[in-house]
Amino acid sequence: MHAGKRKVHASVKDEQLIEKRRSEMIKGAVHLFKQKGFHRTTTREIAKAAGFSIGTLYEYIRTKEDVLYLVCDSIYDQVKDRLQRIDLEAGTLESLKLGIGYYFKVVDDMQDEVLVMYQEAKSLSKDALPYVLKKEMDMVGMFERLIRRCVENGELEMEERKIHMLAQDIFVQGQMWGFRRWALQKEFSIDDYIDLQTDLLFSGINGYKAKQ
Amino acid sequence: MHAGKRKVHASVKDEQLIEKRRSEMIKGAVHLFKQKGFHRTTTREIAKAAGFSIGTLYEYIRTKEDVLYLVCDSIYDQVKDRLQRIDLEAGTLESLKLGIGYYFKVVDDMQDEVLVMYQEAKSLSKDALPYVLKKEMDMVGMFERLIRRCVENGELEMEERKIHMLAQDIFVQGQMWGFRRWALQKEFSIDDYIDLQTDLLFSGINGYKAKQ
């Protein structure tokens, strides 16, 4: 279940310090990447935002792309971390609904981060991308399990392929709240969004069929 | 309804020539952007792919970003063009379903283009972005009308806000076929995708509730 992390080389030896500096770095970088994107952000800006010199930045990474990887990796970890709290075992439709709502809340809380990861992950090299994709699949996998538990519980009848698709839809709908904020957040609050989307997700269009 | 196009300056006067050169340019650029992304593609590469010199390229645009705008604009036009053929007037659930399937097919046909537009549009300047976003809203608007016709027709009972949300979901699910190809296209054919998604879209989770 735990993906092996891609090692990012640091010249500095003190592991705690590495942890600390990198988290400063990530915090600054997320902000910059959100504003200007990865490519328009310079390493000097990242260093400055992190509060240290360019030389120091490079004591903790090897290339600019390492920063992007670290950012993506860290965001996934945070999101996943928060999602772990969802009770996967209940196996009721109600708990599924709550889980989705909770996920949307998390995405709302971490909008900047999710947006960055979403838009910039594609700039990762062929080397680093799989690690990030793996984490994404893990998250989709969490929704699959949530749904599958309902099936096992007899709350739902759904074939595997459809479970798989539904999980991806849920996952994308979460991200969508971030990457389509310009269209959605003018009109809907996060609570509106949760209500409307879970409603559509559960009832489908047919659920709105006019009574005949 | 028709957004005024953002004028991209050309030094050359002959409008037909401009049209021709730009379409060569766009064709080459889409291919390059797909491979390497906008930022990693150089203007020289674009010129070369288009079949003329760097000097000539700049006779038809003012900045590199103009190319991106032209590309995005053109892709939207093409997609929109093909979507126009959907019969908006029928107002039956069946025609809605067909419309969605047709849209997904279009997206499948134009995967590269959609992916590029999807991933690179964010690199547009504050100046050009609104024009592209407007086009996107127009497309979402088409789905809204499709749905609204069903409501007007008495086939559906759905409030405006939900229509709006549903239209966006459909739109995003189309794009998703392109931008999550790495996860989806290993498992599903485009026809699978259409079947599963429209099924989920129409029936919702509740439609799969275990018979009691």
Place this chain on the structure above:
Amino acid sequence: MHAGKRKVHASVKDEQLIEKRRSEMIKGAVHLFKQKGFHRTTTREIAKAAGFSIGTLYEYIRTKEDVLYLVCDSIYDQVKDRLQRIDLEAGTLESLKLGIGYYFKVVDDMQDEVLVMYQEAKSLSKDALPYVLKKEMDMVGMFERLIRRCVENGELEMEERKIHMLAQDIFVQGQMWGFRRWALQKEFSIDDYIDLQTDLLFSGINGYKAKQ
């Protein structure tokens, strides 16, 4: 006899212009390399010394090392060019002596160039070095032929291995006039040098044996 030249990439197409710019570049670079060595010379300095911008410099080369290769290559060509004029066919000891003297004169004329090539060639990459070494062997080969002609002519009896060694000695003694200038040129003029060295070369220590 002609070593294939290692191609150095240029973005510019006009071959004549390439020739011209590169010769400007080489001229400036030799001067700088002599003063500060290859490593301490910056590409900007090279560009400036050549009379164009850093951007232009890189239109004619790909890497800094290309400049060094071009410099070394050009120097060898010049030296070789001048050495071609030696009459290889005479096959007399006198002509051998004249040839050596002529070579020393050439080295004296091109002191800076020879010094640079001598000291910096080792900084060439594994890729470029063989091309330069080949040229050096060609030059040594010229002296071998000069000597061998004397043998064929019956002026000299010398085995091949000794010919080979002698040719290298002559070659190195030429370079030595450049790279040990600090020690030699305080005491000797180039004519002194030629006289003394040819004398030693021809008579050897035994030639100075005390008459008994």
Place this chain on the structure above:
Amino acid sequence: MHAGKRKVHASVKDEQLIEKRRSEMIKGAVHLFKQKGFHRTTTREIAKAAGFSIGTLYEYIRTKEDVLYLVCDSIYDQVKDRLQRIDLEAGTLESLKLGIGYYFKVVDDMQDEVLVMYQEAKSLSKDALPYVLKKEMDMVGMFERLIRRCVENGELEMEERKIHMLAQDIFVQGQMWGFRRWALQKEFSIDDYIDLQTDLLFSGINGYKAKQ
């Protein structure tokens, strides 16, 4: 006769420790300089090769160039040390020949060191260079004395200038075994080299004149 050594500043007081650390440093540095040259070797690499930290390195030197000076200085000392064993007093041609052969053997033993010193000494600053050059002159001086003793002994008739030139030739021929190893060591063993060179040195070209 003994050149005062150039003082290299150390922060550490304990002279024995300085001696010890510096010899570790030199040993590591020679190896690195041989592989990559002085400029391509970093101070960190030197420290690591020496077995201590970068901070400690700088307790025993002030600048990177100090390392180069220390290396060159030490190599000269070693070579000189071994050359001292030559019997300068004999004053026979035979002892001269033996001396030359012995010197060539030393150079062969210390090839790496000699090569490094030979190629990198030029990177020494104007400040340090004279000290190294002085040592080189001392070594040339040893050969001069060796020759001069033969003259004094009546074994040889040679003017001062020629002695001077001959000494330099011998000196350079020793170095040549190192710096032209790529050309020489494919064909000759060190014993071949000694035989051929002393033969040429003693007999000269004329010694090979065809009997008439």
Place this chain on the structure above:
DNA sequence: TATGAATGAGTGTTCATTCAT
């Protein structure tokens, strides 16, 4: 209208050196 040589600001990265612990 087409070309492509010229430009130089800007970028990622390195590395000698310092200094607080």
Place this chain on the structure above:
DNA sequence: GATGAATGAACACTCATTCAT
């Protein structure tokens, strides 16, 4: 005395853009 984290000047190289021909 020893350490190694921090620094920032310096460097090789890129590339969007211009403009003379």
